[in-house]
Amino acid sequence: MTATPLIEARALTREFVLRRSWLPGSGQVLRAVDRVDLAVHKGETLGLVGESGSGKSTLGRCLTRLIETTDGSVVFDGQDVTRLRARGLRPFRRSVQMIFQDPSSSLNPRRRVGDILSEPLAVHGIRPAREVPGRLRELMDLVGLPAAALDRFPHEFSGGQRQRIGIARALAMEPRLIVADEPVSALDVSVQAQVVNLFADLRERLSLTYLFIAHDLGVVRQVSTRVAIMYLGSVMETGETDTVFDSPAHPYTEALLSAIPVPVADPAARRRRILLKGEIPNAANPPKGCKFVTRCPYAQDVCRAQRPELRPLTDGRLVACHFPRAALFASGAVLA
Amino acid sequence: MLATIVARLGQMVFVMFGISVLVFLIFFATPGSDPAARIAGRNASPETVAQIREDFGFDRPLPVQYAVMMKRLFVTQDLTSFVNRGQKVIPEVLDAIPATLSLVSGAAVLWVLGSLTVGVAAAALRDTAVDRGLMILSLIGISAPVFWLGEVMNLLSQSRYHDTWLFSWVPGLGYVPLSDSVSGWFKALVIPWITLAVLYIGIYGRVLRANLIEAYSEDYIRTARAKGLSPTRIMLRHALRTSLLPFVTMFGLDFGALVGGAALLTEVVFGINGIGRLTFHALQNLDLPVILATVIYASFFVVAANALVDVLYAVIDPRVRA
Amino acid sequence: MSPLLDVRNLRVAFATDGGPVTAVHDVSFTVQPGEVLAIVGESGSGKSVSLLSVLGLVDRRRTVVEGQATFRGEPILNLSERVLRRIRGREIALISQDPMTALTPVHRIGDQIAEQIRAHERVSRQAARDRAVSLLRDVNIPMPERAVDRYPHELSGGMRQRAVIAMALSCNPALLVADEPTTALDTTVQAQVLDMLRRLSAQHDSSVVLITHDMGVVAEMATRVAVMYAGRIVETGTVAELFDDPWHPYTWGLLDSIPPLTGARPRRLPSIAGMPPPPGRTEPGCPFAPRCRAAMPVCYLPPPEQVAGGHRALCVLDAPARAALRPPRVAA
Numbered sequence: 006m007t008a009t010p011l012i013e014a015r016a017l018t019r020e021f022v023l024r025r026s027w028l029p030g031s032g033q034v035l036r037a038v039d040r041v042d043l044a045v046h047k048g049e050t051l052g053l054v055g056e057s058g059s060g061k062s063t064l065g066r067c068l069t070r071l072i073e074t075t076d077g078s079v080v081f082d083g084q085d086v087t088r089l090r091a092r093g094l095r096p097f098r099r100s101v102q103m104i105f106q107d108p109s110s111s112l113n114p115r116r117r118v119g120d121i122l123s124e125p126l127a128v129h130g131i132r133p134a135r136e137v138p139g140r141l142r143e144l145m146d147l148v149g150l151p152a153a154a155l156d157r158f159p160h161e162f163s164g165g166q167r168q169r170i171g172i173a174r175a176l177a178m179e180p181r182l183i184v185a186d187e188p189v190s191a192l193d194v195s196v197q198a199q200v201v202n203l204f205a206d207l208r209e210r211l212s213l214t215y216l217f218i219a220h221d222l223g224v225v226r227q228v229s230t231r232v233a234i235m236y237l238g239s240v241m242e243t244g245e246t247d248t249v250f251d252s253p254a255h256p257y258t259e260a261l262l263s264a265i266p267v268p269v270a271d272p273a274a275r276r277r278r279i280l281l282k283g284e285i286p287n288a289a290n291p292p293k294g295c296k297f298v299t300r301c302p303y304a305q306d307v308c309r310a311q312r313p314e315l316r317p318l319t320d321g322r323l324v325a326c327h328f329p330r331a332a333l334f335a336s337g338a339v340l341a
Numbered sequence: 342m343l344a345t346i347v348a349r350l351g352q353m354v355f356v357m358f359g360i361s362v363l364v365f366l367i368f369f370a371t372p373g374s375d376p377a378a379r380i381a382g383r384n385a386s387p388e389t390v391a392q393i394r395e396d397f398g399f400d401r402p403l404p405v406q407y408a409v410m411m412k413r414l415f416v417t418q419d420l421t422s423f424v425n426r427g428q429k430v431i432p433e434v435l436d437a438i439p440a441t442l443s444l445v446s447g448a449a450v451l452w453v454l455g456s457l458t459v460g461v462a463a464a465a466l467r468d469t470a471v472d473r474g475l476m477i478l479s480l481i482g483i484s485a486p487v488f489w490l491g492e493v494m495n496l497l498s499q500s501r502y503h504d505t506w507l508f509s510w511v512p513g514l515g516y517v518p519l520s521d522s523v524s525g526w527f528k529a530l531v532i533p534w535i536t537l538a539v540l541y542i543g544i545y546g547r548v549l550r551a552n553l554i555e556a557y558s559e560d561y562i563r564t565a566r567a568k569g570l571s572p573t574r575i576m577l578r579h580a581l582r583t584s585l586l587p588f589v590t591m592f593g594l595d596f597g598a599l600v601g602g603a604a605l606l607t608e609v610v611f612g613i614n615g616i617g618r619l620t621f622h623a624l625q626n627l628d629l630p631v632i633l634a635t636v637i638y639a640s641f642f643v644v645a646a647n648a649l650v651d652v653l654y655a656v657i658d659p660r661v662r663a
Numbered sequence: 664m665s666p667l668l669d670v671r672n673l674r675v676a677f678a679t680d681g682g683p684v685t686a687v688h689d690v691s692f693t694v695q696p697g698e699v700l701a702i703v704g705e706s707g708s709g710k711s712v713s714l715l716s717v718l719g720l721v722d723r724r725r726t727v728v729e730g731q732a733t734f735r736g737e738p739i740l741n742l743s744e745r746v747l748r749r750i751r752g753r754e755i756a757l758i759s760q761d762p763m764t765a766l767t768p769v770h771r772i773g774d775q776i777a778e779q780i781r782a783h784e785r786v787s788r789q790a791a792r793d794r795a796v797s798l799l800r801d802v803n804i805p806m807p808e809r810a811v812d813r814y815p816h817e818l819s820g821g822m823r824q825r826a827v828i829a830m831a832l833s834c835n836p837a838l839l840v841a842d843e844p845t846t847a848l849d850t851t852v853q854a855q856v857l858d859m860l861r862r863l864s865a866q867h868d869s870s871v872v873l874i875t876h877d878m879g880v881v882a883e884m885a886t887r888v889a890v891m892y893a894g895r896i897v898e899t900g901t902v903a904e905l906f907d908d909p910w911h912p913y914t915w916g917l918l919d920s921i922p923p924l925t926g927a928r929p930r931r932l933p934s935i936a937g938m939p940p941p942p943g944r945t946e947p948g949c950p951f952a953p954r955c956r957a958a959m960p961v962c963y964l965p966p967p968e969q970v971a972g973g974h975r976a977l978c979v980l981d982a983p984a985r986a987a988l989r990p991p992r993v994a995a
Contacts, residue, residue: 056849057820163938193705194876198920198934205931220850227922227932250924264854266879268921270906280858281851283805284821300851468724560764563720567759568779568830569752572744578778579767658769659814 009083010044011182011214012068012101016077017041019060019067023289035289037063039238040077042315045182050208050215052229052246054222056261058288060238065184065218069103070094082181099129102175106187108167112159118170119155125177144173147210149203165196172203176211184216189224197224204228222265226250234258237288237296240315244322254318254329257297295327303328345662346652353648360640365407368633369399380629382424389423414634424628433619434634440516441615443526444607445599447534452541453592457581459542460549465576467554475546482543491536491610498532514612533611537604541595545588552584559583585657593650600646601639665736666693667838667870668717668755673730673740675709675716683727684943686712688894690730694838699864699871701881701902703917704891707939710874713891714840718755719747735837753783756831760843762823766815772799773811776830783834798829802859821852828860835867842874857884878921882906887973890914893940893950900974910969910976913951915989949977957988 018040022032038060045051055061066072068079070086078087086097105111112121122141126132132140142152148169159167168188175183185204189197201224207213219225225232226246233243234255242255253259260279267275281300286292292299294309301308307327315323318331369376377394378385394400398409413420418431463475498508510528517525556562557580565579605617616635623631654661675687687709694700704710715721716728717739732740734750742750751757759765766775776798777791786794792811799807802825815823824844831839844860845853861884864871873884881888882902889899890911898911909915916935923929937954944950948963955962961979969976980988 056851165938193939194878195705195916195920195935196938198922198932199936201922202931202934222850223922223924226924227928247928261850262924264850265924266853266857266877266883267924268878268882268906268918270882270903278854278858280854284819284852285849560759560761561767563715564757564759564765564827564830565767566720567718567751567757569748569750569782570778571748571782574778574782578770582769583767660768660816 008046010080011047011082012216013044013080014041014064014068014077015080017043017064017067017074017079018076019063019072020075033289036238036291037288038067039291041235041238041240043233043240043243045214045216047181047214048212049230050204050217050228052225052232053216053218053235054220054225054232054261055235056220056285058237058285059235060288061218061235062186064235065103065186065216068216069101069184070097071103095129099131099178100181102178102180102183104168104171104175104183104185104188106191108164108171109159112167112170112174114159117156117158121159121170122155122174122177125174129178131177131179140177144177147176147207148173149199163196165192165200168192168200169203172200172207176207180213182214182216184218186218187220188217190219190221201227222250222262234261237286237291239296239325240323241297241326242322242324243315244320244324248320248322252331254322254324254331255297255326256301256303256328256330259330260300260302295325345655349648349651353644356644357641360644361411361637362407364633364636364640365410366403368629369406369410370403375399379627380423382627382629385423393423410633414637420630420634422623422628422630424626430630430634433631434616434638437614437616437619438638439518440613441600441602441604441608441617443516443519443530444533444537444613444615445596445604447530448537448541448599448604449592449596451534451538452545455538455542456545456549456588459546460553461576461581463546463550464553464557464580465572472550476550479543479546482539483547485539486606487536487540488606488610490539491533491607494532494536495610516613516615533607533613536610537599537607545591548591549584549588552587553580556580556584582657586654589650589653589657593646593653594643597643597646598639601642602635667696667735668694668739668872669731669733670713670717671731673713673717673728673732675712675721675729676727678725678727681943685945686894686942687716690891690894690896692889692896692899694870694872696837696870697868698886699861699873699884701873701875701885701888702891703875703878703881703888705876705939707893707942708891709894710891711842714842714872714874718751718757718840719744720751720757749783752779752836753834754836755838755840756834756836758824758827758831758839758841758844761847762820762827763847765827766823768815771812771814772818772826776811776826776833779830780833794833795829798833799826801832801863802826802829803855804829821848821856824848824856825859828856828863832863832867832869836869839864839869839871840874841871843876844873845880846875846877853880860884878906878917890917893944894942895950895977897951897978898976904974908974909989910974910980910985911951911978912955912957912980912988914976916954949979957984 017038018036019038021035021037023035024032041064053061053064067074070079074087078085080086081097081101086094089097119141122144123137126137126140141155145152145154150166150169159170162170189200192200204215205228208215215228217225217228229246231244232246232249234241234257236257242249242253242258249258250262253262260281263276263279269275279302283300286299294312295301298304298308305327313325313327315325317323318329377390377397377399380393380397381390398406414431420430422428422430459475459479463472466472495514498511499514502508503511511532512525512529515529517529519526562575562579565575602617602620604615605621608615608617609621616638619631620635623635670693671691673687673690674685676683676685690713692700702710702713712721716726717732719742721728728740730740731738734754739750766772773792773795776795777788780786780791780794795811796807799810804810804822804825818826841860845856848856857880873880875881885902887899887901888905889896890913891897892913898905898909898914905914906918909918919933920935922932935954940950940953946963947965949955949966952958952962957980966977966979969978969981
């Protein structure tokens with residue numbers, strides 16, 4: 006992992022001001038993303054997981070420059086793109102494409118699929134005009150839709166098909182990075198599996214890099230090579246997918262994994278459920294010390310006093326915890 | 342809650358100041374025209390114009406002119422109409438206010454009650470003959486021009502059937518102050534109230550019906566039904582309460598505009614000397630001081646009505662309070 | 664033991680601009696006292712509509728409901744609103760999917776709970792309020808004395824759903840219909856709410872019909888399962904039967920397409936090809952046949968029912984045919 010990351014967040018912070026009125030000095034600062042360092046390397050799929058208020062979508066939007074970053078920087082392929090404007094940003098805009106949860110609201114209902122897809126080709130001058138029809142058919146083929154779909158309107162398709170159109174539109178730009186924000190969570194299970202497979206196929210065929218943002222841990226485990234778990238604006242744990250899922254080090258990851266209902270009839274086949282106390286705290290007023298301290302079953306005094314930084318464990322993953330689970334387990338300090 | 346109201350009132354004062362500046366600039370700082378000559382009206386002598394220029398300080402800087410104008414409007418209240426040979430403007434406006442307020446408030450009571458009844462009945466009996474009948478009646482009410490309706494009412498109650506038992510109580514046209522005679526005031530205004538309210542009952546009734554029907558497709562109405570509540574309770578406590586916001590918004594705008602002079606047609610038809618009629622005559626004579634006074638008065642009323650709507654919002658919907 | 668709710672041959676059709684569309688075809692199921700029946704299916708499968716039409720909560724002017732349904736032995740289908748009102752809320756309570764929209768935004772939580780109690784029982788305002796407080800305490804809402812006076816928008820999604828559950832339990836209903844009760848909640852909150860729902864339904868001795876699309880939730884909560892596809896129950900059985908030995912190829916697909924959380928990661932997820940049929944389909948054959956990997960010509964005729972005890976499936980495949988197509992899995 007010494008190569009330059011494809012995209013990198015460096016101490017990235019994004020704040021929102023809530024309830025600002027016309028009185029000066031009013032309003033409450035909500036730090037949705039709190040000094041996050043995160044890198045996505047070429048060819049990998051980084052799964053970004055978190056519950057509501059974790060800041061995972063905000064982070065995704067900052068990385069794609071859809072919204073401005075309050076502090077810190079976004080570095081794409083070695084170049085700082087945080088403050089780039091219009092013209093300077095164009096190559097970045099082309100290289101980084103976003104796919105959203107609800108494909109129907111991001112597709113113009115009055116335009117045919119073919120027009121929706123050919124527009125970016127023309128705007129960015131990616132292909133000469135005579136190559137466009139062939140390229141459109143190629144895109145349809147890539148996402149598994151018939152070429153006839155080009156002549157139809159978005160509303161004529163089902164949710165899963167519309168998401169394929171959304172993917173085709175992103176691919177039309179021949180991007181290097183795709184940021185997908187909850188791309189399958191609006192889909193039914195049977196269709197969801199098809200789209201998850203499509204993501205995997207495309208990565209192999211087009212050697213794409215993904216930042217895959219989702220709350221569904223099963224889906225994230227299926228598509229990701231590496232995962233990062235966020236909670237209240239901070240990354241709590243990040244590492245190889247199998248390492249994190251097989252032996253979570255952060256108590257939050259552990260609890261989150263144990264909370265997922267597993268589709269097996271035999272209760273013995275399930276993880277021991279760790280029921281967390283309370284709710285996710287208000288992101289505008291996070292706990293002092295470790296952000297997870299209010300719900301952590303293993304919290305000590307030091308957790309309330311001092312916020313743990315992300316630090317590496319021996320297996321290469323990073324965890325922001327004073328008492329990481331897997332490490333204790335490995336050293337034999339805790340035996341269940 | 343209290344803080345919201347105070348903040349809203351502060352905002353209102355600020356907006357009113359802005360409006361007065363804007364109105365002043367439009368009237369007196371329009372390039373290429375002499376404000377003194379415009380105040381003097383048509384066919385004024387050069388001496389009058391010079392006198393006016395002196396009185397209003399039109400040879401001095403704009404802020405001073407503004408201050409002089411506002412002082413004569415609000416403090417000394419001695420702004421005079423030159424077209425109307427020295428008639429004091431402010432007392433004239435103040436005299437017209439009670440008539441307009443009486444007319445519009447009474448009509449407002451009628452149209453709020455009427456449209457609540459129409460809207461709730463139509464929504465509750467949705468897709469039945471009652472619903473369709475009410476909606477057709479509302480449409481007729483909306484389409485009937487108020488001056489025509491007023492003339493028809495006058496024709497019926499003042500001449501054709503005046504001598505029958507039905508309309509023999511109706512007094513002649515004109516406004517009777519409340520302080521003179523309560524019953525006289527009431528009798529003089531009943532027919533204008535109805536005339537003015539018909540249009541609004543139609544509009545508000547239809548809007549309320551649409552909002553109620555939308556509310557009925559909400560989850561919380563299904564929850565209310567699943568709780569085993571009575572249809573009346575579901576309608577009044579759950580559907581109507583949440584459907585009132587657009588209703589209140591419209592009411593604030595319409596009430597403010599009507600009190601500010603938009604009831605002109607009704608006032609003219611029924612011979613009521615209100616703000617609308619005053620503005621109408623001032624416009625006919627290009628009586629600038631009167632126009633200025635009524636415009637500022639009207640805009641203040643619209644702003645005040647909207648502030649009231651915002652406060653009502655907070656009463657109706659807890660989500661607005663915060 | 665006679666069933667609490669017995670639904671037979673339920674058919675629901677909606678009037679649309681393009682003519683009537685049948686959303687539920689010939690659905691039959693029972694709910695026994697004390698059991699948790701999960702009805703699982705994807706969107707548009709008719710799982711919610713079946714239950715809402717039994718409760719008379721669909722738009723009566725646009726819906727035709729046919730068939731029989733009895734609650735405690737008495738017919739319940741097409742009763743007048745007046746009679747149904749005494750059952751709804753008191754005997755059968757509903758928990759809806761989205762806690763953000765299920766409560767009336769302009770009334771306090773406590774008032775909304777007390778309102779339901781007072782609609783069914785002659786108790787004083789104060790007594791109803793006290794009961795609302797204790798119900799809120801039962802669903803683990805912190806500081807219930809203060810929470811009763813909160814408006815819905817002042818509570819988080821998880822807390823609102825707890826309040827909705829408290830309201831549903833307020834009259835000790837014999838049957839709880841929970842329509843996707845945790846779909847809108849975060850994973851860790853879902854675990855808390857499911858845990859609480861299981862505990863309280865047992866405590867109140869309520870049967871539960873759990874409508875969900877999540878096979879994980881089914882496995883955790885249910886005693887019996889009915890799988891719906893395109894308006895029909897295609898398979899029904901106990902949780903053990905359905906998860907350990909599913910019969911219907913659609914059930915196979917549903918179970919297999921869930922990405923696993925442990926063990927080896929398949930390179931590709933087994934998925935069901937194609938899309939669910941549009942509503943209003945009228946062909947007589949198996950609705951799943953066009954997507955089924957085991958489809959054969961006979962599937963375009965009305966499918967036979969495979970039965971073994973309580974385990975039933977609407978499918979032509981018998982035991983040997985199933986074993987050939989999907990070898991039983993060894994438990995991990």
